[in-house]
Amino acid sequence: MMLSVSIRKDLGKTLGPAGVFSLDVEFEAQPGVTVLFGASGSGKTTTLQSIAGLLKPDSGRIAIGGDALFDSERGIDLPIRKRRVGYVFQNLALFPHLTVRANVEFGINGPDRRERARRADEIMEALYIRHTAGRLPRDISGGEAQRVALARALCCGPRLLLLDEPLSAIDEATKLGIIDDLKTLNRQLRLPIIYVTHSRDEAVALGAEVIIYERGRVIARGEPLEVFGSPVTMSVARLTGVENIFEGSVITKSERAGTMTVRLEDSSGVCSLEVPLSSRTPGEMVKIAVRPGDILMATEEPRHTSARNVLRGNVLTIEQRSDRTVVRVASGVCWSVSVTRQAVDELELSAGKEVWLAIKSHSCHLLEV
Template identity: 40%
Template sequence: MISFSCRLARSRFVLDAAFSFPGGCTALFGPSGSGKSTIARLIAGIDRPDRGRIAVGDHVLVDTAAGIREPVHRRRIGLVFQDGQLLPHLSVRQNLAYGRYFAPREASAADFDEIVELLGIGHLLGARPSTLSGGERQRVAIGRALLAAPRLLIMDEPLAALDIARKHEILPFVERLRDTVGLPIIYVSHAVDEVARIANRVVRLAEGRVVAEGPPEEVFAAHMPTTPADRFEAVSFLSAAVLRESPEFAVSILAHPAGEIVVPALLGGDRGEVRVAIQATNVSLAVERPHGLSVRTILKGRIRRIVEGSGASAAVTVELAGGDSIAAYVTRHAVADLSLGEGCEVYALVKAVSIDERGVGRFDSVKHSKVRSE
């Protein structure tokens, strides 16, 4: 269990936040200036809270009331930043060995070869950081952090400096890390697609405070937006199995109880069940099953809830066969024109190209490997 409860006041910003999570990958999500990185720095010991308590399991890192503030070098917090921060004069192998240097003697050391294989960096061991791509540098930085035998891994906007191609390159490795290492991870990000794919819990922040906490499907559920931009952060998560691929069209077809879901990527037939993130603004509704459309994903369901705002929008939640729900933002005009109401049978329509393949995540029950540090 990781628990955090701290207050830190600065001239233009006040952080007053509390949350806890049992393990797995928890995302700190929110806009720039919401306090995400400040929390990471407090946990790592880079900053000091005015008051509060931070603990990883039974190990107390900070307790201002009890006068406890463990030094940074004894906290065993692995940090991965945007740029990797590798030592430029050392090879990849030497950078990794540098991480092992900080592992305490009493900790069970992670296996070097297993970490290298996990992150797919064996062919890079003799290279210098200046010759690596952004994604490769981040994988080496993750390896260095793991070899230091941390109690907790913090990834602070690790993909923010990467282009889309490099994000595609590194996300599967972060997924693999989450599923196999068994190390609690705090993932700092303001990108919905990353959080949707990586996290099994989300702490949403705004202006230094926790405004929502829970599973991604609850935190990102559709609601009446307080600002126009808020509607783009409402996301539904559907679980489906890879049914088949069509390499000639570069798409994968997923089997869901409510219908087939077409994803604009080749996911691999061995991926089993995946989680698909669909933005509410990319969902349309029909009262009859449509024909002759370019839309490939047509999911049958029943309206569970309609929330109308004072403006043009209405947030509609549709319960699908199989238990999943999908949200749609439509106009209040459409609700009236189609006579939509709670209990109505409808079809949720999603254009394949509107599904961000970066948000298609694999969540399985892979057993934790011996990489985990105690």
């Protein structure tokens, strides 16, 4: 059962020079997990609210399996209760005065109390929270609360499941467990699951397809590894965590080697880089993006390597982030390189130390100008 969305909504938000912010998106989602990825305020949650019936678009159409939930031309706007859409909010929205069981049963329609209890037990068992049935939300862990919210959304027998950054407030270990649960549910239920996140790791782990939002527009879509691994525009590169983005000009081209040489320049200086061959001509300006994780670092000059670019430089700074260490290196231009904490220790990296960077030409992505 496929979800199709084609909507426009004027949100009346001013974004400085950008003017009025409006949502104008069109996409289809097959059974399975489709990830909506983008910065905060790009329109992802507004899309979910429109699908659920919490917000009315100005125009367009939303349908599940051919059944219209909203159609501005035909005057269709189904009430929330008739849409059969499960929704997990970012803040979970559990009822604090109700037990876990009562929260889960709240999502079940029908007067038969025994059937509601049976259905709730079934879902709670599948999500490993049946032991919490008699507790209040304040007495369970963050991961358990996430599962309660998911169970409540599933108990209504939805045709579609909407998840709005459901894992943003829990630790990594719990997050991985819930991601595994979602994968299992996806295989069992085979319904469209729309998952909103700004975490690249969650998008790669969960999504069969990722749709990238920027300021109310879809700017890219496809398999997560393809979209994140080979960005084609400046916006996609920045949104997906590419820190090395440079402007430069084409110097030479080699049909035989399948590469071309580009002279890069930033405020730190200039350097030359061998990148994949394209239709760009010598003298033409280009933008090049290289992921920090696609650069190898050594303290001695690498020899007999397949990497087309070997650059000498000096360490500027070492920054420890939550999941990795980023080393800033001056080598003509200023590079950001991702390494492990262990690599920092083993290479005895410190500010001023001479290092070598190895970059494959196919790790250099030409962006649309």
